[in-house]
Amino acid sequence: MNDKLAELRALAQEKIAKAESVQQADALRVEFLGKKGKITDMLKSMKDMAPEERKSFGQVANETKAQIEKMIAEKMSSLKAAARQAQLLSQTIDVTEPGTSIPLGTRHLITQTIDEVTRIFMSMGFSLAEGPEVETVFNNFDALNAGPNHPARDMTDTFYIDDKILLRTQTSPVQVRTLMAQKPPIAVIAPGRCFRCDTPDATHSPMFHQIEGLVVDEGITMADLKGVLDSFAKQMFGSSTKTNFRPHHFPFTEPSAEMDVSCFKCGGKGCRVCKGSGWIEILGCGLVHPNVLKVGGLDTEKYTGFAFGMGVERIAMLKYELDDIRLLYENDIRFIEQFK
Ligand code: DAH
Numbered sequence: 001m002n003d004k005l006a007e008l009r010a011l012a013q014e015k016i017a018k019a020e021s022v023q024q025a026d027a028l029r030v031e032f033l034g035k036k037g038k039i040t041d042m043l044k045s046m047k048d049m050a051p052e053e054r055k056s057f058g059q060v061a062n063e064t065k066a067q068i069e070k071m072i073a074e075k076m077s078s079l080k081a082a083a084r085q086a087q088l089l090s091q092t093i094d095v096t097e098p099g100t101s102i103p104l105g106t107r108h109l110i111t112q113t114i115d116e117v118t119r120i121f122m123s124m125g126f127s128l129a130e131g132p133e134v135e136t137v138f139n140n141f142d143a144l145n146a147g148p149n150h151p152a153r154d155m156t157d158t159f160y161i162d163d164k165i166l167l168r169t170q171t172s173p174v175q176v177r178t179l180m181a182q183k184p185p186i187a188v189i190a191p192g193r194c195f196r197c198d199t200p201d202a203t204h205s206p207m208f209h210q211i212e213g214l215v216v217d218e219g220i221t222m223a224d225l226k227g228v229l230d231s232f233a234k235q236m237f238g239s240s241t242k243t244n245f246r247p248h249h250f251p252f253t254e255p256s257a258e259m260d261v262s263c264f265k266c267g268g269k270g271c272r273v274c275k276g277s278g279w280i281e282i283l284g285c286g287l288v289h290p291n292v293l294k295v296g297g298l299d300t301e302k303y304t305g306f307a308f309g310m311g312v313e314r315i316a317m318l319k320y321e322l323d324d325i326r327l328l329y330e331n332d333i334r335f336i337e338q339f340k
Pocket of ligand 1: 169170212213250284285306308310
């Protein structure tokens with residue numbers, strides 16, 4: 001009988017030596033030591049033995065069991081250590097390896113232009129104002145002194161939602177909102193999106209951006225307008241930039257003007273950018289019409305103001321010599337990335 005135990009131990013030893021994983025070693029533990037295992041079977045067979053035989057067999061069987069337990073435990077711990085080692089090796093991090101580069105975005109040219117203009121005016125004490133893109137006809141036209149027969153109100157120029165609501169055609173309604181919400185002294189700048197029924201081509205887009213400015217206080221004159229806008233032009237286009245104001249007409253300003261800057265490309269000699277004239281038209285401006293000030297309930301004998309509005313796309317196109325406005329909306333990363 002004791003030979004059988006020796007055989008069993010040899011078999012266990014052989015199998016344990018061959019085990020390659022913790023799972024295999026555990027299966028051997030069940031096979032030899034489990035409730036229905038080989039050793040247990042042998043111990044069960046003891047009940048049919050003579051008492052002396054049973055005693056010596058039991059002793060050897062228990063020793064064998066202990067030996068197999070020990071072999072399995074040792075195997076288990078060496079397999080676990082090896083598995084851990086393999087795991088550590090497979091997870092080694094090379095800290096000197098260069099990281100994956102994350103592509104950095106670029107601010108869109110329109111955003112850059114708005115930020116630049118806004119920064120300049122904020123440095124002169126202006127604060128930021130906002131208005132909705134979906135506006136009332138009143139704020140977009142009536143309150144801006146553009147009466148019922150004003151040509152801009154035409155269905156063919158304006159996206160109407162209904163007869164009282166439209167997509168704003170200009171940022172000028174922010175003037176109205178500001179006058180209704182604030183008391184002078186007022187100095188605000190209002191960038192934003194505008195909409196007009198234009199068929200897209202190289203110079204037109206049904207959606208575009210403007211930046212509006214409004215200053216209202218006691219004693220504001222055309223000299224303030226010229227001083228502020230001339231300073232803006234020098235900061236935006238270079239310190240040697242000259243400005244020229246030409247009379248114009250806008251319903252919400254009186255007098256009204258358009259401001260030209262000396263060409264920042266050729267310095268005024270005449271080139272492709274300024275179409276040979278040496279001057280580039282940049283914005284519309286004027287002294288706020290008393291009818292507009294009245295919308296804000298202001299005493300027009302006491303308060304005066306000036307306003308201006310410029311097209312963002314126009315400035316970006318001139319500055320970067322873009323020949324097609326649609327480049328600004330296609331969002332082709334190869335185009336945008338050129339203006340990092
Ligand atoms: N809103 C005008 C336009 O869209 C631009 C403009 C002109 C704004 C003169 C002004 C201004 O505030 O004073 O053409």
